[in-house]
Amino acid sequence: MRRIAESTVRRLSLYLSFLEEIEAQGVTTTSSDDLAHLGGTTSAQVRKDLSFFGSFGKRGLGYSVPELSSRLRAILGLGRQWRVCIIGAGRIGAALTGYAGFVERGFIVSGVYDSDPAKIGTDWGDLIVADEANLEQDIAANNYQIAVLAVPADAAQKLADRVVRAGIKGILNFAPVQLAVPPHVALRAVNMAMELEALTFAITNNGA
Amino acid sequence: MRRIAESTVRRLSLYLSFLEEIEAQGVTTTSSDDLAHLGGTTSAQVRKDLSFFGSFGKRGLGYSVPELSSRLRAILGLGRQWRVCIIGAGRIGAALTGYAGFVERGFIVSGVYDSDPAKIGTDWGDLIVADEANLEQDIAANNYQIAVLAVPADAAQKLADRVVRAGIKGILNFAPVQLAVPPHVALRAVNMAMELEALTFAITNNGA
DNA sequence: ACATGTGAACTGCTTCACAGCG
DNA sequence: CGCTGTGAAGCAGTTCACATGT
Numbered sequence: 126m127r128r129i130a131e132s133t134v135r136r137l138s139l140y141l142s143f144l145e146e147i148e149a150q151g152v153t154t155t156s157s158d159d160l161a162h163l164g165g166t167t168s169a170q171v172r173k174d175l176s177f178f179g180s181f182g183k184r185g186l187g188y189s190v191p192e193l194s195s196r197l198r199a200i201l202g203l204g205r206q207w208r209v210c211i212i213g214a215g216r217i218g219a220a221l222t223g224y225a226g227f228v229e230r231g232f233i234v235s236g237v238y239d240s241d242p243a244k245i246g247t248d249w250g251d252l253i254v255a256d257e258a259n260l261e262q263d264i265a266a267n268n269y270q271i272a273v274l275a276v277p278a279d280a281a282q283k284l285a286d287r288v289v290r291a292g293i294k295g296i297l298n299f300a301p302v303q304l305a306v307p308p309h310v311a312l313r314a315v316n317m318a319m320e321l322e323a324l325t326f327a328i329t330n331n332g333a
Numbered sequence: 334m335r336r337i338a339e340s341t342v343r344r345l346s347l348y349l350s351f352l353e354e355i356e357a358q359g360v361t362t363t364s365s366d367d368l369a370h371l372g373g374t375t376s377a378q379v380r381k382d383l384s385f386f387g388s389f390g391k392r393g394l395g396y397s398v399p400e401l402s403s404r405l406r407a408i409l410g411l412g413r414q415w416r417v418c419i420i421g422a423g424r425i426g427a428a429l430t431g432y433a434g435f436v437e438r439g440f441i442v443s444g445v446y447d448s449d450p451a452k453i454g455t456d457w458g459d460l461i462v463a464d465e466a467n468l469e470q471d472i473a474a475n476n477y478q479i480a481v482l483a484v485p486a487d488a489a490q491k492l493a494d495r496v497v498r499a500g501i502k503g504i505l506n507f508a509p510v511q512l513a514v515p516p517h518v519a520l521r522a523v524n525m526a527m528e529l530e531a532l533t534f535a536i537t538n539n540g541a
Numbered sequence: 542a543c544a545t546g547t548g549a550a551c552t553g554c555t556t557c558a559c560a561g562c563g
Numbered sequence: 564c565g566c567t568g569t570g571a572a573g574c575a576g577t578t579c580a581c582a583t584g585t
Binding site: 156158173175176180182185 | 564565566567568569
């Protein structure tokens with residue numbers, strides 16, 4: 126398959142969340158125009174995005190909401206359940222462990238790890254904080270495919286190396302460092318200070 | 334000033350964090366090549382990014398670390414202190430309130446708001462959770478410029494409208510909805526489910 | 542000699558406009 | 564007729580290559 130732009134994938138996620146919303150309301154048909162109005166894009170963009178993966182609409186009519194949403198779920202790889210572990214039992218780890226949006230999308234968080242003896246064994250409702258020393262064997266045993274790194278910056282690369290060696294397929298990094306991973310491992314980063322800096326840049330340069 | 338690409342701003346943040354790191358190590362000079370090696374970009378890209386704002390290097394020599402980092406701070410609007418309030422005293426709100434990365438960059442989080450009577454008045458270490466009903470008057474009184482939305486999706490737009498009317502300059506949205514704000518307000522969103530979906534898309538389409 | 546700064550070439554995402562089909 | 568699907572055009576961001584200055 127041709128390489129798909131980052132921006133396209135983000136929009137597909139957006140379309141899906143809109144489709145799920147109107148599907149719950151009982152709407153059965155939609156159009157590229159409807160999908161465009163959310164997310165501030167254009168109908169041509171919507172059709173182009175979808176065209177990379179096939180033709181899902183009917184000319185003159187639009188798209189079937191259940192069909193398109195099921196297609197998008199398949200495209201995004203959401204047809205299966207994903208097993209996720211969270212590394213770092215600090216505040217960010219806690220926020221992510223309980224995040225409802227993950228479950229809704231089929232992400233199953235079933236492990237939280239830390240190296241701090243004071244945290245290991247703590248009961249977090251559904252889960253008990255496990256010892257980071259067992260990370261490799263647990264990834265293999267529980268078949269985790271995705272690891273979320275919620276650790277301090279200076280610990281992140283070492284842990285990334287460990288989960289990669291243990292066979293993880295994707296890493297979502299919340300530590301404020303640029304990680305290096307081999308090309309066969311998917312990597313995405315959320316850097317909250319960087320987001321705030323993008324805001325201050327925009328405010329400073331918008332004549333505010 | 335000419336419009337600066339989103340991607341350029343993100344890279345400037347990256348360069349700055351690298352500069353601060355080596356500055357702490359006592360390094361006084363660096364080059365576009367050094368800056369490129371972190372963040373997996375190219376030296377030409379680094380020079381182009383900087384060229385939008387001026388000429389900060391010396392030909393044949395490179396860049397002075399303290400000078401370039403101070404220039405970048407100015408460009409990103411970090412020369413001043415920013416007053417930030419967090420709306421939503423759930424787990425994400427808690428994680429953000431204590432996030433060390435914010436303080437390091439001059440962001441002062443001095444208010445947390447919620448509408449739940451069970452949470453209002455709770456002591457969160459430095460702060461006490463305040464009543465969301467007082468939001469408008471507090472934004473004015475405390476001169477908050479940035480609001481972080483860490484509330485459920487269905488509450489987010491209404492709160493965005495309120496903080497905009499109260500004069501906020503920028504919003505960082507953690508709720509999984511697309512917000513609409515007037516053009517003079519800066520908006521950035523972090524959608525964690527979307528990040529995970531970008532991962533599953535990459536994993537699914539990388540032959541993993 | 543060396544690394545910056547920058548116009549020019551290139552690549553790739555977005556927008557346009559219309560043919561195609563229900 | 565209406566809305567999709569798509570080649571072509573347009574535009575923005577990246578890369579190249581070299582002139583420039585130290």
